[in-house]
Amino acid sequence: MKDKKILIVDDEENIRILFKEELEEEGYEIDVASNGYEALEKIKKSPFDLVVLDIKMPGMDGIQTLNEIKKIKKDQHVILCSAYGEFKQDFSSWISDAYVVKSADTGELKNTIKNILNLT
Amino acid sequence: MNAVELLGEVIEISHSNLEINSRISAILNIIAHRMGFEEVLVFKLDKDKRITCRYSNQDCSLFSLLSKYRCHIGEGIIGSIAQKRIPQYFTYKDIPPRFGCIFFHELDGIIDRYRSFAFVPLSDDSYIYGVMVAISSEKGDLQDREKILLSVIAREIGGLIRVDEIMLSSKKRISELVTLSELGKVLTTNMEPEAALKNIVFIIAKALNATMATIKLNNFVSRFNIQRFTYGQSDPKLERFIDDLEGQAINAKRTTTLSEELYVDDEDISHYSLCSSPIITKNKAIGAMTICSSKKHITFDQNDNIAYLITTIANYISSGLENILLNTRLKDVIKELNETQKRVIEQEKLKSLGEMTANIAHEIKNPLVIIGGFTKRLAKKVNLSQTENRYANIIVNEVARLETILNEVLNYVKDTPVSREPCNINMCIDEILYLFSSDASWEKVKIVKDYDTQLPQIICDIQQIKQVFINILVNSYEAMKGEGEITIKTGTAHINNKPYIKVAISDTGGGIDPMAIDNIFNPFFTTKEKGTGLGLAISNKIIMNNKGRIEVENNVGKGVTFFIYLPLENNL
Numbered sequence: 001m002k003d004k005k006i007l008i009v010d011d012e013e014n015i016r017i018l019f020k021e022e023l024e025e026e027g028y029e030i031d032v033a034s035n036g037y038e039a040l041e042k043i044k045k046s047p048f049d050l051v052v053l054d055i056k057m058p059g060m061d062g063i064q065t066l067n068e069i070k071k072i073k074k075d076q077h078v079i080l081c082s083a084y085g086e087f088k089q090d091f092s093s094w095i096s097d098a099y100v101v102k103s104a105d106t107g108e109l110k111n112t113i114k115n116i117l118n119l120t
Numbered sequence: 121m122n123a124v125e126l127l128g129e130v131i132e133i134s135h136s137n138l139e140i141n142s143r144i145s146a147i148l149n150i151i152a153h154r155m156g157f158e159e160v161l162v163f164k165l166d167k168d169k170r171i172t173c174r175y176s177n178q179d180c181s182l183f184s185l186l187s188k189y190r191c192h193i194g195e196g197i198i199g200s201i202a203q204k205r206i207p208q209y210f211t212y213k214d215i216p217p218r219f220g221c222i223f224f225h226e227l228d229g230i231i232d233r234y235r236s237f238a239f240v241p242l243s244d245d246s247y248i249y250g251v252m253v254a255i256s257s258e259k260g261d262l263q264d265r266e267k268i269l270l271s272v273i274a275r276e277i278g279g280l281i282r283v284d285e286i287m288l289s290s291k292k293r294i295s296e297l298v299t300l301s302e303l304g305k306v307l308t309t310n311m312e313p314e315a316a317l318k319n320i321v322f323i324i325a326k327a328l329n330a331t332m333a334t335i336k337l338n339n340f341v342s343r344f345n346i347q348r349f350t351y352g353q354s355d356p357k358l359e360r361f362i363d364d365l366e367g368q369a370i371n372a373k374r375t376t377t378l379s380e381e382l383y384v385d386d387e388d389i390s391h392y393s394l395c396s397s398p399i400i401t402k403n404k405a406i407g408a409m410t411i412c413s414s415k416k417h418i419t420f421d422q423n424d425n426i427a428y429l430i431t432t433i434a435n436y437i438s439s440g441l442e443n444i445l446l447n448t449r450l451k452d453v454i455k456e457l458n459e460t461q462k463r464v465i466e467q468e469k470l471k472s473l474g475e476m477t478a479n480i481a482h483e484i485k486n487p488l489v490i491i492g493g494f495t496k497r498l499a500k501k502v503n504l505s506q507t508e509n510r511y512a513n514i515i516v517n518e519v520a521r522l523e524t525i526l527n528e529v530l531n532y533v534k535d536t537p538v539s540r541e542p543c544n545i546n547m548c549i550d551e552i553l554y555l556f557s558s559d560a561s562w563e564k565v566k567i568v569k570d571y572d573t574q575l576p577q578i579i580c581d582i583q584q585i586k587q588v589f590i591n592i593l594v595n596s597y598e599a600m601k602g603e604g605e606i607t608i609k610t611g612t613a614h615i616n617n618k619p620y621i622k623v624a625i626s627d628t629g630g631g632i633d634p635m636a637i638d639n640i641f642n643p644f645f646t647t648k649e650k651g652t653g654l655g656l657a658i659s660n661k662i663i664m665n666n667k668g669r670i671e672v673e674n675n676v677g678k679g680v681t682f683f684i685y686l687p688l689e690n691n692l
């Protein structure tokens with residue numbers, strides 16, 4: 001598990017910190033980005049096993065970022081994450097691996113990550 | 121006697137502004153004094169074509185006798201003069217003239233006193249207004265100039281009567297027109313029907329100088345609380361007659377009068393006169409207008425002008441009433457439209473309120489996740505005492521509750537597309553009930569199933585519909601405080617001839633406060649301490665999206681039944 005690298009993309013610093021700490025505790029190696037552009041830069045530089053992508057971000061939003069990521073790396077695993085399921089029906093969100101509604105309870109996020117990385 | 125002078129006086133009087141009766145009497149006095157007749161009388165042709173002695177000179181002794189009798193045209197000497205319109209002159213040598221239709225015994229021995237009689241028609245070229253009679257005990261045969269003079273004066277009196285009649289009928293016509301125009305005003309304003317009818321009876325009673333006017337409306341338009349509108353005092357003894365007369369007028373659809381035969385227990389109330397006219401709309405008598413008058417003022421008669429006027433007024437009211445009712449209906453429609461508009465506006469407001477709420481909720485969501493997330497970490501990280509741990513747990517739980525509310529709000533606001541799949545509603549409900557049955561808190565809820573086993577499949581969004589049933593069942597559970605009976609009945613039904621399946625969910629939770637019932641489908645309306653007020657709002661939205669209907673039947677003190685209608689396949 002130690003070798004799995006996850007990139008967390010969220011414009012809200014405290015969310016980044018929360019997710020980072022929670023997931024590091026699970027044994028993942030975590031990197032963070034505060035917007036879509038930064039995320040794309042990091043993905044270009046080094047590979048990630050998974051990207052956790054917030055949808056509502058200023059500038060380039062999560063869906064756009066997702067499309068850009070898929071252009072660079074077609075098989076990049078991505079989990080979309082948002083305050084509520086507003087984009088679940090949006091077709092472009094379907095190219096992500098999963099869709100998780102943000103919650104103080106990070107259980108669902110952790111389970112989803114495990115599933116995608118085939119760690120169960 | 122100077123004829124020119126005399127005529128001058130007559131003309132002066134006839135053009136004076138004295139009252140008509142005084143003018144005629146004065147002229148008759150002049151004839152008596154200046155021409156030497158003791159008795160000068162004027163017989164007038166009445167509207168009923170009968171002739172009555174109406175005027176005389178001051179010292180006339182025959183008036184009281186002659187005015188007692190009336191005769192028809194052609195009857196007796198007066199009638200024959202009126203018919204032939206030629207003057208006749210008699211002297212004591214001729215047979216004494218018959219004055220009326222009968223031979224006056226009272227005249228026996230009186231007529232013999234007189235020596236000369238002149239009968240002159242009061243007529244112009246086309247009309248006859250009556251007959252003037254001049255009687256003298258002195259004169260013998262009248263001279264030609266006397267005869268001519270009498271004819272000229274008779275013509276003048278005829279003219280007077282004619283003008284008076286025209287004036288009278290035009291005055292009446294004017295007052296009728298005034299009445300009608302007043303009625304018209306009432307009938308064309310957009311007064312409430314009740315107020316209009318009250319005004320109408322008032323105007324009619326005043327116009328006809330009636331003791332009472334009343335409008336009764338038959339089994340008519342149920343919107344009227346009052347079925348009778350009355351102005352004035354009615355003698356209770358008349359009630360029966362009024363009822364009868366109204367019945368007759370309505371049945372025969374024509375104006376009916378009652379002037380005789382007004383007796384109650386031998387008590388004569390025939391000083392009243394009644395007239396009833398049907399109020400007819402669309403060829404149906406919907407009521408009647410009845411006027412009660414004292415005979416001192418008017419006696420109604422079937423062929424009378426007044427009966428005619430009343431008929432006219434009744435017709436007028438009929439059409440006016442239709443207008444008024446149309447108006448009221450129009451007002452109702454406008455009111456309804458306004459209300460619909462208001463509701464639409466409210467919905468729009470709610471929608472934008474919903475959108476605003478969604479934005480706020482969205483903004484709140486992140487901080488909430490952070491608060492909850494870090495509280496959890498805090499609880500995990502540090503070795504907290506039991507109390508501190510409890511506090512942390514409370515924060516975590518409250519955050520979880522807030523999140524649920526936010527999710528519901530956001531769910532309500534967003535438009536979820538409807539998926540379509542075949543669904544057996546009985547099975548769908550059973551699955552939900554299975555979920556509940558595994559929950560210990562539902563132990564004391566008795567579920568009674570009354571399924572239509574032949575229930576056809578429908579096409580709908582199963583997940584959404586399940587959500588509706590869950591919301592309604594949870595509400596029932598909460599209303600019953602976890603203890604009671606829920607009955608679920610399925611079947612088919614038709615709305616506007618279109619087939620639906622119908623699910624009725626009844627509980628024993630005591631029902632909904634009638635003050636609240638209009639609001640239960642509104643988002644955020646709740647009577648519960650920890651309610652979101654979104655359950656029914658979401659349910660309603662879902663059912664609408666699935667082209668169905670949701671209705672509620674409230675039995676205050678007992679319970680509530682929710683009806684859910686979903687269209688059958690061929691009705692989508």
Ligand SMILES: Nc1ncnc2c1ncn2[C@@H]1O[C@H](COP(=O)(O)OP(=O)(O)O)[C@@H](O)[C@H]1O
Pocket residue numbers: 591595596599627629630631632636640641645646647648650651652653654655656657680
């Ligand atoms: N079965 C029921 N019996 C009594 N009251 C009910 C019932 N269902 C709904 N209500 C009333 O309607 C309100 C709105 O219900 P709902 O929209 O589900 O919101 P909530 O349950 O969160 O209050 C409730 O607060 C309650 O007052």
Ligand SMILES: [Mg+2]
Pocket residue numbers: 591594595654655656
């Ligand atoms: Mg509820």
